[in-house]
Amino acid sequence: MAEENSLRCFRTAVNSGTPMEVYFDDLTINHKRSPVVAGSDFYPFGMPMENRSITRESYRYGYQGQYSAMDSVTKWNAFELRMYDPSIGRWLSPDPYGIGDSPYIGMANNPVSLSDPDGGCPWCDLLDFLNSDEVFGVTHWNTPITLNEVVVTATQMPSNTESLFASELRQLNGFKNAAISGITSSLTDLNKSLNNTAYFANAVNHTLTGGAIELQMPQNNIQQQMQTAGLVAGGLGLRGMGPGSMTIPRSVAVTPSGPIAITQPIVVPVTTVLDVHGTVSAKSPVNRVNSAIRKGQAPKTIERADTGKILGEKDHVHFTDDNALNIDGTWKHGGRILTNAEKTFLSAHGWRLP
Amino acid sequence: METTLTKNKFMNALLKEWLNRVATKKSWNSFDDIHIDQLDKTIKKSEWIKKGFVFFEEAINCGKKVAPDLLIVLAFSLKGFSKYKGINFKGMEMMIKELEDSPPSIYAFPKDFKFFKLTIQHSLIIQKLEGTPNDITAFYHEFINDGEDQYRRSILFIKNNDLKKTGIK
Numbered sequence: 001m002a003e004e005n006s007l008r009c010f011r012t013a014v015n016s017g018t019p020m021e022v023y024f025d026d027l028t029i030n031h032k033r034s035p036v037v038a039g040s041d042f043y044p045f046g047m048p049m050e051n052r053s054i055t056r057e058s059y060r061y062g063y064q065g066q067y068s069a070m071d072s073v074t075k076w077n078a079f080e081l082r083m084y085d086p087s088i089g090r091w092l093s094p095d096p097y098g099i100g101d102s103p104y105i106g107m108a109n110n111p112v113s114l115s116d117p118d119g120g121c122p123w124c125d126l127l128d129f130l131n132s133d134e135v136f137g138v139t140h141w142n143t144p145i146t147l148n149e150v151v152v153t154a155t156q157m158p159s160n161t162e163s164l165f166a167s168e169l170r171q172l173n174g175f176k177n178a179a180i181s182g183i184t185s186s187l188t189d190l191n192k193s194l195n196n197t198a199y200f201a202n203a204v205n206h207t208l209t210g211g212a213i214e215l216q217m218p219q220n221n222i223q224q225q226m227q228t229a230g231l232v233a234g235g236l237g238l239r240g241m242g243p244g245s246m247t248i249p250r251s252v253a254v255t256p257s258g259p260i261a262i263t264q265p266i267v268v269p270v271t272t273v274l275d276v277h278g279t280v281s282a283k284s285p286v287n288r289v290n291s292a293i294r295k296g297q298a299p300k301t302i303e304r305a306d307t308g309k310i311l312g313e314k315d316h317v318h319f320t321d322d323n324a325l326n327i328d329g330t331w332k333h334g335g336r337i338l339t340n341a342e343k344t345f346l347s348a349h350g351w352r353l354p
Numbered sequence: 355m356e357t358t359l360t361k362n363k364f365m366n367a368l369l370k371e372w373l374n375r376v377a378t379k380k381s382w383n384s385f386d387d388i389h390i391d392q393l394d395k396t397i398k399k400s401e402w403i404k405k406g407f408v409f410f411e412e413a414i415n416c417g418k419k420v421a422p423d424l425l426i427v428l429a430f431s432l433k434g435f436s437k438y439k440g441i442n443f444k445g446m447e448m449m450i451k452e453l454e455d456s457p458p459s460i461y462a463f464p465k466d467f468k469f470f471k472l473t474i475q476h477s478l479i480i481q482k483l484e485g486t487p488n489d490i491t492a493f494y495h496e497f498i499n500d501g502e503d504q505y506r507r508s509i510l511f512i513k514n515n516d517l518k519k520t521g522i523k
Contacts, residue, residue: 284502290455306456309429309508311476311497312469313385322392326384333375333386 044111045089046077067117079119096120285327285350286315292349299341317346329354365393365409369416369460376462377421385469387429387459388413399453403446406430406458407487407511413460414513424462425519427470428511431456434504441494445484449509465519474522477510489514 038059041052046063060069063086068077076092077084083092084106094103097120107114108122116122289305292298303318314326319342323334329352338346343353372388375381390409391397397405410428417426431454443449463470477493486492493510 284504304456306459307431307434307454307506308385309431309459309495309506309510310385310461310469311473311495318389330384332384333381 042086045106046084046086046111047075048086064115064117067115079116081119084119091119284315289317289346289349292345299339299345301339301342302345317351325351325354328352361394365412366416368393369409369413370420373413373417373420373424373462377424382424382461382463382467385461387461389457389459391457397457399457400450402453402458403430403450403485410460410511413462417462421462423464425465425467425470425512425516427461427463428458429461430454430458430509432507432509434506436503436505438496438498438505439507440496441478441480445486447485449483452507465516465521471520471522473510474512474520480509486511491517 037054037057039054040062041049042063043049048062062068062070063077064079068079068084070077071083075085075087077086081096084090085092086106089106089109089111090104091106092104107116110122114122284307286305286307289298289302293302293304301320303320305315305317307315314328314330314332316324316326316332318324319334321334321336323336324332325338325346326332327350331354335354338353347353368388372386376386379386390402390406393409394405406428410426414426417424430449432449432452433454443452461470473495474493476497477495480492480494483492490511491514493512494507495510496505496507498505
């Protein structure tokens with residue numbers, strides 16, 4: 001915890017009513033995350049994994065975070081529109097919108113890539129994501145965009161790389177006018193790479209100058225295109241974006257024992273601990289200069305800084321050659337041309353230069 | 355012995371030079387002072403008070419010859435605090451602990467120099483400060499400027515005879 005005296009001192013300095021610089025001596029601030037109080041790993045369809053939960057405090061939400069709350073008796077998730085049984089990956093009532101291959105399948109049978117916030121739309125998060133600025137850094141998908149930097153990393157490149165890539169984009173992703181040119185890096189096993197989620201997700205983050213993809217995607221057709229593009233089946237489409245890129249932070253991991261675990265966002269309280277140590281003070285320029293001198297941070301020619309002892313006397317620095325310069329840039333006694341080091345130091349410590 | 359004499363000569367020469375400068379250039383306006391470590395580079399902080407008074411006397415003697423119209427004042431900077439501290443020492447022994455890192459200095463002012471008179475008028479007269487000579491008056495001055503977080507504290511010494519010249523009672 002922060003030392004109360006330090007914080008109080010800091011507050012006093014800041015709230016003194018008069019704008020002033022506040023300086024800290026030997027201050028260290030440790031910004032710590034507060035301890036994780038709740039969290040869990042889940043099987044793909046949302047059943048909590050045994051012995052992989054953190055339950056220091058009760059937390060009502062589980063699978064898919066705040067979208068659902070687990071009933072403590074039935075272990076079903078209460079989504080906004082319907083109940084869900086994570087042990088079988090099925091909804092307990094039909095899809096209210098009547099979409100999908102079956103009205104009961106959970107997360108369109110693709111829980112690794114999809115989420116269903118309310119129980120009626122497993123693509124909603126993806127659509128929100130596609131309409132967000134996170135996708136290739138563009139704002140509106142109903143206007144043509146050009147990706148000037150695209151890379152697909154591989155070791156050998158088949159001759160039909162560009163057309164194949166474009167075809168995949170058109171067919172699987174619904175990008176009607178996808179065209180690719182200028183890919184110059186070597187590619188191998190492109191089909192495999194295009195079906196490799198992580199691979200493609202990484203690829204779009206790399207750089208290949210000269211590559212260009214034109215994408216056009218009318219916003220009002222996105223959902224239709226997503227469905228017809230075989231998103232559920234995977235491929236470049238949905239999974240091409242990569243679960244790591246989804247707006248819902250979620251990572252996929254393979255456990256040593258085999259099952260795929262979906263790690264939900266760990267519940268971390270928003271409060272963090274600010275750990276402050278050190279002496280807090282509003283230092284005068286004189287004290288700052290003297291402190292720097294003691295630490296060997298001042299030019300050797302600056303001997304000391306003094307406060308004025310008589311009313312009207314200004315704070316001043318003494319040089320080793322017995323000259324003394326007032327803080328307002330006038331000479332207390334003596335006078336000479338300052339060296340660059342002296343100028344830099346004194347300016348940084350609140351002195352005006354003569 | 356020879357070393358002491360040489361030191362005294364050196365000190366006297368510096369004092370005369372300084373007093374001449376103050377008197378001729380009227381550099382009291384810029385609070386032209388001389389710190390005791392300028393007079394003796396080997397002086398230690400523990401000796402500041404004792405040596406300060408020695409140099410003060412020397413400066414007064416020099417002043418009588420070089421600049422008889424100027425008042426000689428010995429000033430010590432004391433440590434400042436965020437709250438008003440007041441006189442928290444009974445004598446010179448205790449005052450050592452209160453000394454700031456700036457060596458004491460000697461000023462020379464004309465008797466009607468307004469800033470000095472203002473300072474004296476806003477100071478507390480220390481009636482009994484153990485260890486000070488009888489013919490010297492001590493003034494304790496503590497104030498804070500707007501925007502600063504620490505009070506400035508200093509103690510000034512002036513010969514009683516010189517004090518009379520200022521007309522301050």
